[in-house]
Amino acid sequence: MSEEFSVSRRDFLKTSTAAGAGLAAGATSPTGGLGQAATSTARSKPLKVYIVTDMEGVHGIFNWEDQCQPFKSPRWTESQKLLTGEVNAAVEALFAGGATEVIVADLHDSGRSLSTETIDPRAQLLQGPDEGIPATLGLDSSYSALIFIGQHAMAGAKDGVISHSYGFEIQNIWVNNQIVGEIGARTMLAGYLEIPVIMLAGDAAACKELQELVPHAECAAVKTGFSRTGGISLSDQAAYSLIGEKARRAVERLPEFRPYKVSAPVELKVEFTVQGTPVYRQREGVERENDRVYVYRGKDLVDAWLRWGNF
Numbered sequence: 001m002s003e004e005f006s007v008s009r010r011d012f013l014k015t016s017t018a019a020g021a022g023l024a025a026g027a028t029s030p031t032g033g034l035g036q037a038a039t040s041t042a043r044s045k046p047l048k049v050y051i052v053t054d055m056e057g058v059h060g061i062f063n064w065e066d067q068c069q070p071f072k073s074p075r076w077t078e079s080q081k082l083l084t085g086e087v088n089a090a091v092e093a094l095f096a097g098g099a100t101e102v103i104v105a106d107l108h109d110s111g112r113s114l115s116t117e118t119i120d121p122r123a124q125l126l127q128g129p130d131e132g133i134p135a136t137l138g139l140d141s142s143y144s145a146l147i148f149i150g151q152h153a154m155a156g157a158k159d160g161v162i163s164h165s166y167g168f169e170i171q172n173i174w175v176n177n178q179i180v181g182e183i184g185a186r187t188m189l190a191g192y193l194e195i196p197v198i199m200l201a202g203d204a205a206a207c208k209e210l211q212e213l214v215p216h217a218e219c220a221a222v223k224t225g226f227s228r229t230g231g232i233s234l235s236d237q238a239a240y241s242l243i244g245e246k247a248r249r250a251v252e253r254l255p256e257f258r259p260y261k262v263s264a265p266v267e268l269k270v271e272f273t274v275q276g277t278p279v280y281r282q283r284e285g286v287e288r289e290n291d292r293v294y295v296y297r298g299k300d301l302v303d304a305w306l307r308w309g310n311f
């Protein structure tokens, strides 16, 4: 696992940065407007939404072995169906709320969970293993908003169902001393690219995690954990209608949201588990604090993060 990690990290370094250059391109400029009122300008502009998807936060999913391993878990086909249902409920609502384009990123375990055959025909699917897509997830400032579907909480989160941060070999991650998991990291990446995060569907712990960063984000808690491996879930139909309601409200409330900003320079600290610690190789901006804690420093969020891996 750690070997895999260091290989992909090197690849990311090769293909990295660039994305950061286009930063703030979407910002309003006095000359860019067409002389219309702010509201009508907003309505006539393309509204492109990026959906981060994962499996562990989907309703009805509590067991990683039985439900989350692509094509190995006995209940994998059911899991795909549940995630697809959640995605399609969100896509439907986003378009109803004013989205003009929706990209669904299949980000659970090497991008093999969704299919073009079954996603809403108006959406487009972003797929591929970690090394197949950019380290910054193909996000850029052409997107107006980001939402999470099927999202789990960070490693160690209280009652977070199948909680983890990227891999099970990671104990904790901090960005400038602020603890983050996938929700925090991707909210920060989106913010770096001037994209606000407006909604999340996942377990109650994941909802709480996003709302600590974006207090007024719309959240669909489709299940509530009693522990890391058990809890109560909504039924399919109830989950889909809750997601639809929240996604639609989120996109309608878009003008209220601001991108989440991290101050620069950035220090990323990763604490690995005993089994997960990668072999240390000396390189610029990377320091081994102790046996299990590595520090990655960069001029900004993306610069620091890409010294470690992908978002």
Ligand SMILES: [Zn+2]
Residues within 6 Å of the ligand: 054, 055, 056, 107, 108, 109
């Ligand atoms: Zn996952």
